[in-house]
Amino acid sequence: MKTNNNILIAQGGGPTNVINQSLAGIIINEKKMGSKIFGSLNGVNGIINNRFLGLNKISNSDLKIIQNTPGAALGSTRDKPDQNYCIEIFKRLQVKHIKKFYYIGGNDSSDSLKIISNFAKSKSYGLQCIHVPKTIDNDLVLNDHTPGFGSAAKYVAQLFSGINYDVKSLPGVYVGIVMGRHAGFLTAASSLLKKNDSDGPHRIFIPECPISLDEFLNSIKETFSKYGRCIVAVSEGIKDKSNKLFTEKIKKQNEFDDHGNIQLSGSGILGDYLVEQIKRKLKILRVRADTLGYPQRCFLGSASEVDQKEAFEIGLRSVKYSYKHPDSFSVGIKERKVFSKSYKVQYIQNSLIDIAGKTKHMDSSFYNKEKFRVTKTFTNYCLPLIGKNIPDTKSII
């Protein structure tokens, strides 16, 4: 058995619409290098539980379909390895003679990878750890944006465009709760298909900008008086002036994962709470809330073609770079200097330590804190990422 070319791939954190594009990219280029490719099921959890799968046997035609399928094809996990977990990981990796580990994931997965990489160094076990980014939250530092975000942003933009016409038909107040616990990028994307000021979403509330309930209600009142309707996009991670999550304040029981993240999605509680406040305090009759939920990251058929291409390419590049550069690293997309609608992607390598567990927030040039709206700079930044396969729309009234 040739053992110097055994590599492992896993996927961690919340899946995206294009996470399998990166998986396919890695498989294709590692196959070319003659590697023996293992996948561990459900991220690092599959390593300690000895749940491996040989990936060389997947046919090219199957891989083509898999890469366009939402969700993590190898399964995912929220596990965060501690010392004992790392000991178990290395037992398994040694048995399989694995010298290179690609972990496709977001902040938390890059943090897990840093822990594993540090452990390997401390034990002088030669393991190259490669972080391949994905997150719909778009909150990885040193990256212009992250694979997965463009497709989620497209879904949110399409959804709010449809809602704009729906609420125009039957006027009232509509509150859409968007994913994003720390960063407002995805909530901000709700405005990308607006055609003019009277189109919704009229107001956008993001985690980076704490607000009081009064500010929230007043901004709705103002819009409703002006247009007879109001659409707001609210991040699930919005905080009050004392920096406390709205959701934490109103929820009786909270659920946390290994990384200490509170569960925000999969419940309609924040939307229902805001609806009640609007009805009661503004005396508006027709008030509705939708919590956009999991479809934001997995809706079949709304992937951005730009995002698909980049996620695939980032998989291919991670392999190329790994052969040029023997250390651990995080592959990424270089930050633009100027935000304009003519955007061109550039791939880079970052040091794992500079990425791991850190959170990027919305640039201050992206958001107007007085008007609770996104700026033209944000639209220029974000619009190219959602691609062009979106129908045009028009109003009569």
Place this chain on the structure above:
Amino acid sequence: MKTNNNILIAQGGGPTNVINQSLAGIIINEKKMGSKIFGSLNGVNGIINNRFLGLNKISNSDLKIIQNTPGAALGSTRDKPDQNYCIEIFKRLQVKHIKKFYYIGGNDSSDSLKIISNFAKSKSYGLQCIHVPKTIDNDLVLNDHTPGFGSAAKYVAQLFSGINYDVKSLPGVYVGIVMGRHAGFLTAASSLLKKNDSDGPHRIFIPECPISLDEFLNSIKETFSKYGRCIVAVSEGIKDKSNKLFTEKIKKQNEFDDHGNIQLSGSGILGDYLVEQIKRKLKILRVRADTLGYPQRCFLGSASEVDQKEAFEIGLRSVKYSYKHPDSFSVGIKERKVFSKSYKVQYIQNSLIDIAGKTKHMDSSFYNKEKFRVTKTFTNYCLPLIGKNIPDTKSII
């Protein structure tokens, strides 16, 4: 002023992704007949409030974009006319010399139209009333299916296909609450893109089949034991064994419209209630619910090309029939005798009185009441309606 060719179009009830296709169809064919075309804003409400719009001036290129835009381009309403309302309507129609009224809507709008038509007859006011169907609920009698349903069904099917792969990645229980107060067609559509038995949704609960909470929980328990995950599609209109709505039981305050319909959408309460029951009684840790909400009827970009074409054609036909047949009627799609994947649409005229205010339910051959699943007959019936522009998917594990 030539007054014998003045016609009125309005849209009523919940908008759909293709309601403007029918509007465009009517405008195009009435333009050919040389008619002066008025639209009333927000359905019948715009008639009594004298809010009319001349529609002849819309350019063909604008109309092309408008017909592909979700929502009701003329606005909609939930108003149900009574005697006094009808008096006001006819005052306005007489001023405008309107002799023909197209109302694009569902059960409630056809009911409104019947009331108006009966009033006109009783006053010997010659008004031809034409009901042009739309409803995502698909619950119009004497129709194989209704424009609007195919697109909503496509959205729900795509969403649950994505959710299937998402929950495969991070296993648990997922509850998706689907629109449909009386009929389970849309909830049943959640299963259209299933590839095999282990794919979600594993169980489907519809208004036509009352269930106890125990039956609901037991079916989830059984699936979860078998696959380690369970995805369920639940209609917002599910009822308990005493035929009482689950939502009515758990909601403190209920909101009703003019037609006596309780508000079910725009709140996460049913999903949150079911999550709590599953967590508490089945001791499963990861349980999430999404209430699919308004995007089901208005998500931009997920319209079914079959639905778009039929909704447009039904608009064109309603005009053709109206010139052949001077009485009031409801245009429709003829019921198929055999449900197979090779489906061909046939348009018909129904009498308004046979359609108005009646509700069609899921055929007993469509649903397995023991297993809480849809049948192959349903899939054969429904699959052709969502079109073919849907990406293929594949699992590794």
